[in-house]
Amino acid sequence: MTDVDRRLARMTREVQATARVPALAAALHRADRPLWSCAVGGTGNDTPLDADTRFRIGSVTKSLTAVLVLQCRDDGLLELDDPIGRHLDVPEHGDLTVARLLSHTAGLQREPHGDVWDNLDVPGLDRLLAELTRVERVLPSGRRFHYSNLGLSLLGHAVGRLRGGTWAEVLAEKILAPLGLSGTGVEPGPRAATGFLVDAYSDEARPEPATDFGAVAPATQVWSTAGDMARWAAFLADPASVDPDAAVLRPETLDEMRWPRTVTDETSWGAGFGLGLIVLPQGERVVHVGHDGAMPGFLAAVYGRRGGAGTPKAMGCAVLASSGTAAAIGELPHRLLATAVADDPADIPAWSPGEPTPAAYRGLLGRWWSEGFEFVFSWHDGALRARGADSPAGAPPAVFTPLADRPDVLRTISGREVGELLRLTRDESGTVIRMHWATYRLTRRQETFDRYDFRA
Structure with missing residues (x-):
């Protein structure tokens, strides 16, 4: 015993x-x-x-x-x-x-x-x-x-x-x-x-x-x-x-x-x-x-x-x-x-490297702004994820999966805004320049609703 x-x-x-x-x-x-x-x-x-x-x-x-x-x-x-x-x-x-x-x-x-x-x-x-x-x-x-x-x-x-x-x-x-x-x-x-x-x-x-x-x-x-x-x-x-x-x-x-x-x-x-x-x-x-x-x-x-x-x-x-x-x-x-x-907590498993992020999503990883809130997008365990930049460590991330016939439209399958769509917008070179999550715009810099970028 x-x-x-x-x-x-x-x-x-x-x-x-x-x-x-x-x-x-x-x-x-x-x-x-x-x-x-x-x-x-x-x-x-x-x-x-x-x-x-x-x-x-x-x-x-x-x-x-x-x-x-x-x-x-x-x-x-x-x-x-x-x-x-x-x-x-x-x-x-x-x-x-x-x-x-x-x-x-x-x-x-x-x-x-x-x-x-x-x-x-x-x-x-x-x-x-x-x-x-x-x-x-x-x-x-x-x-x-x-x-x-x-x-x-x-x-x-x-x-x-x-x-x-x-x-x-x-x-x-x-x-x-x-x-x-x-x-x-x-x-x-x-x-x-x-x-x-x-x-x-x-x-x-x-x-x-x-x-x-x-x-x-x-x-x-x-x-x-x-x-x-x-x-x-x-x-x-x-x-x-x-x-x-x-x-x-x-x-x-x-x-x-x-x-x-x-x-x-x-x-x-x-x-x-x-x-x-x-x-x-x-x-x-x-x-x-x-x-x-x-x-x-x-x-x-x-x-x-x-x-x-x-x-x-x-x-x-x-x-x-x-x-x-x-x-x-x-x-x-x-x-x-x-x-x-x-x-007697559960044992902590060792971390090991995973598969690389698919090329289609590699360029959107990192920080994005939606109005006054900052989000961090990452790729873990084979899925795109998002967390509020200031979210507590224990808060679960949002997890996305692409629609079968539309890889630039992803469904939120858990976490924040579960059920809602994330839509990617790319420029001529294929770079993701803007996203819409539950219709809210996400950009690399802060923007007001009339899209004025005061950091430009």
């Missing part, structure tokens, strides 16, 4: 002890190191607590369902702007769009009709759909963030209908098998921990009842191991490394899912919500992406790390707990990720 492993284990053991968690399992996945894991406590039954112990992950299930929805989009089975009623026979609220349901901006009430968290009378699918006539739209669609288990449940069942099976069958076929998540499923299995409510004023831990959440399963039902969920978190952060053949989802689609569609608090912008994913800024251009989960007797937090100096490829962390009262669980994966990067 390395010094870093011991530090991570001590942090985990400290949370288990101070938050009084009967069973706590944590795992950290990264492409450049073996899987790290730590399990502390006992299952509360006659099975040992180890790497194969399953915990209920609650709303982390939503991240799985969201990926299933985007798979359907990429396969041409739906569009994000489609109304849910186009893909699921609903008696009410059929105009709410897939994208708004995914991002919790549809305005739909949080739970199915009835007091499901009081009496645990969870409806089956037929009843869930029939009772939509008694469900409120508590906010105008698109107004703001409002979390809804019901909304994600409807999307999960739509996926099942589109694929010709149940949500659980599609989950197993389209995500669990391709990613090798063999410890994950909709049933607890024979190696599951018991969930507990730990008394606030004594050391008594009372077992919570076993619950099946019926038609709300696409939002809440999945059980998993810490190792599987750490791999899932790594996939959400860096799909190209975890799933290089894009058997589950294209990296570009995960980029789309991670883009924040809304903030969860209008005054404190500490968390965003993308398409089924929570995005948490960590400072210095680092974000953690994933989801939290809570069910009777269980808490879970599953996040991958993106960006920042020292972050390795495919970095994800999961913390699963058999207590419904340990709030510290939510912070632990973020602390473990930060500590692992700070104390």
Whole structure:
């Protein structure tokens, strides 16, 4: 065990002890190191607590369902702007769009009709759909963030209908098998921990009842191991490394899912919500992406790390707990990720010379002005790039690719002005003398909008 492993284990053991968690399992996945894991406590039954112990992950299930929805989009089975009623026979609220349901901006009430968290009378699918006539739209669609288990449940069942099976069958076929998540499923299995409510004023831990959440399963039902969920978190952060053949989802689609569609608090912008994913800024251009989960007797937090100096490829962390009262669980994966990067950063690969800049673009490299702002154009990793001359070192560059039939017109494929065109203008000798990026003129010297060059 390395010094870093011991530090991570001590942090985990400290949370288990101070938050009084009967069973706590944590795992950290990264492409450049073996899987790290730590399990502390006992299952509360006659099975040992180890790497194969399953915990209920609650709303982390939503991240799985969201990926299933985007798979359907990429396969041409739906569009994000489609109304849910186009893909699921609903008696009410059929105009709410897939994208708004995914991002919790549809305005739909949080739970199915009835007091499901009081009496645990969870409806089956037929009843869930029939009772939509008694469900409120508590906010105008698109107004703001409002979390809804019901909304994600409807999307999960739509996926099942589109694929010709149940949500659980599609989950197993389209995500669990391709990613090798063999410890994950909709049933607890024979190696599951018991969930507990730990008394606030004594050391008594009372077992919570076993619950099946019926038609709300696409939002809440999945059980998993810490190792599987750490791999899932790594996939959400860096799909190209975890799933290089894009058997589950294209990296570009995960980029789309991670883009924040809304903030969860209008005054404190500490968390965003993308398409089924929570995005948490960590400072210095680092974000953690994933989801939290809570069910009777269980808490879970599953996040991958993106960006920042020292972050390795495919970095994800999961913390699963058999207590419904340990709030510290939510912070632990973020602390473990930060500590692992700070104390054991990714190795720095040696630089080596690359291919020369193509002759057509060699003459435009260097500094250009657009109004009062200076940009530096360069050629790296086989592509033309641009950065603001004063941009922070960690800010990503704009990256361009030429149109297939027009080499002097390039598309911005990432970074600043993504999607916009860069047009090159040459003189009689073929030298690039002017460029237009998103229609803004770039010149070698500063010019006003009437093209007066005061340095001439």
